[in-house]
Amino acid sequence: MPKCLSVLFALTLVACGANSPSPVPLAGRTKSGSCLVEVRPTPWPIPLNEPFELTVELFDGVTGERSESQVFLEVDAWMPSHGHGMLRKTRVQQVEPGQYQVSGMLFHMEGEWELRIAIAQQQANGDFFQVVRDELALPIEL
Amino acid sequence: MKRSRVLLALAVLCTASCFGNSAAEEVRAQFTERELARILRTALVAPMPDPTNAFEGNADAIDLGRRLFYDQRLSGNGEVSCASCHDPAQGWTDGRQKAVGVNETGAHTPALTNVAHNRWFFWDGRADSLWSQALQPIEHPDEQGGSRLQTLHLLAEDPDLAELYGRVFGELPQEEVREAYPRNGRPVPEEPEHAHQLAWASLSEQQQQEVNLIFSNAGKAIAAFERCITTNSTAFDRFVDGLRTGDADDLAAISAEARSGAALFFGEARCHLCHSGQMLSDLEFHDVRVPRSGDVEPGRWDGIAALVADPFNGAGVYSDDKSQSANVELRHLRRTRHNAGEFKTPSLRDVSRTAPYMHSGAFSTLEEVVEHYSTLEGAAPFTHEDSERVLIPLNLDQAEKRQLVAFLRSLTAPLPAPSLLAPAAALKQSVVANHNL
Numbered sequence: 001m002p003k004c005l006s007v008l009f010a011l012t013l014v015a016c017g018a019n020s021p022s023p024v025p026l027a028g029r030t031k032s033g034s035c036l037v038e039v040r041p042t043p044w045p046i047p048l049n050e051p052f053e054l055t056v057e058l059f060d061g062v063t064g065e066r067s068e069s070q071v072f073l074e075v076d077a078w079m080p081s082h083g084h085g086m087l088r089k090t091r092v093q094q095v096e097p098g099q100y101q102v103s104g105m106l107f108h109m110e111g112e113w114e115l116r117i118a119i120a121q122q123q124a125n126g127d128f129f130q131v132v133r134d135e136l137a138l139p140i141e142l
Numbered sequence: 143m144k145r146s147r148v149l150l151a152l153a154v155l156c157t158a159s160c161f162g163n164s165a166a167e168e169v170r171a172q173f174t175e176r177e178l179a180r181i182l183r184t185a186l187v188a189p190m191p192d193p194t195n196a197f198e199g200n201a202d203a204i205d206l207g208r209r210l211f212y213d214q215r216l217s218g219n220g221e222v223s224c225a226s227c228h229d230p231a232q233g234w235t236d237g238r239q240k241a242v243g244v245n246e247t248g249a250h251t252p253a254l255t256n257v258a259h260n261r262w263f264f265w266d267g268r269a270d271s272l273w274s275q276a277l278q279p280i281e282h283p284d285e286q287g288g289s290r291l292q293t294l295h296l297l298a299e300d301p302d303l304a305e306l307y308g309r310v311f312g313e314l315p316q317e318e319v320r321e322a323y324p325r326n327g328r329p330v331p332e333e334p335e336h337a338h339q340l341a342w343a344s345l346s347e348q349q350q351q352e353v354n355l356i357f358s359n360a361g362k363a364i365a366a367f368e369r370c371i372t373t374n375s376t377a378f379d380r381f382v383d384g385l386r387t388g389d390a391d392d393l394a395a396i397s398a399e400a401r402s403g404a405a406l407f408f409g410e411a412r413c414h415l416c417h418s419g420q421m422l423s424d425l426e427f428h429d430v431r432v433p434r435s436g437d438v439e440p441g442r443w444d445g446i447a448a449l450v451a452d453p454f455n456g457a458g459v460y461s462d463d464k465s466q467s468a469n470v471e472l473r474h475l476r477r478t479r480h481n482a483g484e485f486k487t488p489s490l491r492d493v494s495r496t497a498p499y500m501h502s503g504a505f506s507t508l509e510e511v512v513e514h515y516s517t518l519e520g521a522a523p524f525t526h527e528d529s530e531r532v533l534i535p536l537n538l539d540q541a542e543k544r545q546l547v548a549f550l551r552s553l554t555a556p557l558p559a560p561s562l563l564a565p566a567a568a569l570k571q572s573v574v575a576n577h578n579l
Contacts, residue, residue, distance in 0.1 A: 048183070049424055051470065084530035087426055088474035104474035108424045109415050110180075 019043045021055060030119060030134040034061045037117060037136055041105075046142060048110060054102040055095075056117065066098040074118040075102045077140075079111055113140045166388040173405055178385065180408040185382055186374035186420045189258040193463035194456045195273050197310055197359075198366045205565075206306040207367030210360060212564040215296050216280050218287030219244055224279065224364070227251045230558045233495030234371065239503030243279070244287035250503035252488060253496040255555055258369040261425040261471060265485045265501040266445025270472055271461075272365035274454035277357060281328050289328040289338050290357035295320065297360065311359045315352065323353065354453070358460040371562055376491065378404070378552040396552040402542075403549025411515070411536050411546065416487045422553070427484035429529050431521035432500045432514075438525050441501075442484040446477040483525025492555040508547045516543060 022044035029036055036059040046052050054075065058067040077086040090104040107113055115138040123132050170178065197203040210216065214223045222243045228234045234254035236242075241251040249265060257263075258272055269275035279285040280293060297303050298314045307314060314320075327341030345353065377395045381404075384392030396404075407413045416424050427442040449472075454460050456469040466473060485501045499505040505514065514521065516538040538546070 049419055079530075082530050082532050083528070084480055084532075085478075087476060089476040090474070104470070106474075108426045110418070111415070 030136045056100040072120040078114045163388045177408040193468040194461040196462035203363045203366040207363035243285035245284040247284045255492045268445040268448035273361035276361040276364040291327040373555040400548040400552040403545035422490035423487040429483040442481040494551045
């Protein structure tokens with residue numbers, strides 16, 4: 001009866017542990033300057049070709065206070081020197097105003113990545129609404 | 143190509159056992175720290191469990207799967223089993239450029255060594271589990287040309303198979319119930335007049351679901367067996383162990399030429415960008431511009447569409463874990479223009495045994511593959527103007543090409559254990575089948 005050799009390998013499965021987020025956030029200002037963005041990847045350092053998550057926090061670009069405005073976040077990543085991006089689409093969930101959890105991140109190749117965060121907000125303009133988009137790109141070296 | 147050799151911060155990487163081991167230091171000094179980290183990441187551990195297959199560790203399921211893998215009676219003409227194309231003696235492939243089953247097929251047969259480590263299956267990734275993959279060749283008109291109804295009858299009528307099936311999945315339908323099922327049949331929606339489709343359409347929805355469930359169970363048993371096709375004892379694996387422990391014998395497991403090849407592969411030749419990790423594959427899809435004579439091939443673009451439409455995918459009713467976490471990959475799947483012309487990065491484990499190479503079998507030797515990456519002469523044009531741009535001509539000299547090939551040969555696995563070979567019953571069947579020719 002065949003018995004899976006995998007049992008033999010089980011011992012090698014020593015936990016690489018470190019499921020903690022990055023102690024220092026990656027941070028940047030959006031193009032318009034109106035928003036400060038802090039990103040903490042978990043686990044840290046980001047593992048190659050394995051799923052990871054992001055906690056994204058938004059702060060007012062002027063006062064530095066946690067942003068309370070209703071916004072929509074879109075998170076993606078790109079490899080400028082390879083001409084391709086992340087293979088997966090992410091899911092963004094609001095944890096509380098100004099704080100978001102992003103799942104489905106995966107960097108399948110080594111090299112320079114660019115984390116792209118777009119922030120969309122509905123703004124009243126006289127008697128109609130318009131969607132205003134702001135964005136930033138954060139470099140991450142894997 | 144020039145290599146800059148960076149000396150290592152040995153203290154970081156060494157375990158206590160290797161202090162003062164100068165042979166080990168010398169070998170390590172051949173690689174940069176990043177190269178060493180990449181090499182250490184190839185150490186093979188057990189594949190991740192597949193939550194969509196609750197039977198994968200079950201000994202009876204493995205036994206049933208092994209019998210089915212070698213059973214020619216699953217095919218339309220009684221002559222083709224999985225092993226006809228995935229021959230354990232030939233690195234679990236067939237040595238042909240394109241596979242031949244009941245008819246000639248359009249693709250090269252990939253090897254199955256450590257196959258459970260994959261994220262997606264087929265060159266275009268149109269299956270997301272090993273068990274749902276196994277269902278497709280059985281019904282493919284050019285591969286085994288069988289059908290799910292034929293599979294059901296075989297399972298029920300062979301006493302050994304029926305007994306094993308019953309122990310793992312529960313009783314098969316009684317004879318009175320089975321009598322209502324045609325001998326052959328499967329959905330062929332694109333050919334409404336096909337005999338298999340007519341037979342399938344004659345079943346009620348409930349009957350169809352019962353047949354599908356039994357068929358998916360057959361796939362789960364085959365997958366349980368395939369999960370055992372695993373080995374981590376190549377010469378290169380020993381060498382990697384040696385890098386970790388400093389053991390001189392392990393470090394000597396591969397030649398100096400293969401070591402130089404590894405330094406290129408994980409360094410300046412940039413092969414590791416796509417061939418990374420335990421399988422020396424990122425498990426994803428790229429366009430490496432394999433020469434072709436015909437039209438543009440859709441590759442991953444069509445693969446994603448087929449996967450999403452597959453009722454046996456990880457999000458479907460036949461999956462054993464319907465929680466969202468079981469189907470993370472599927473949930474985050476995304477289809478973009480880039481996918482056109484992309485094929486899965488194959489594992490390079492055991493690659494010396496699995497010629498010819500690439501999804502189309504376009505190259506007959508490893509030397510030809512390396513030549514392709516070196517010059518990109520005769521390379522197919524990019525499939526899409528937006529295709530990723532990772533490959534550059536490496537302009538390797540003769541020595542470097544030999545080194546890369548020597549490295550690839552060091553990934554040769556030992557021959558499969560007897561427990562993975564055909565059970566005696568299947569051997570008997572194949573003798574009978576050959577006799578009938």
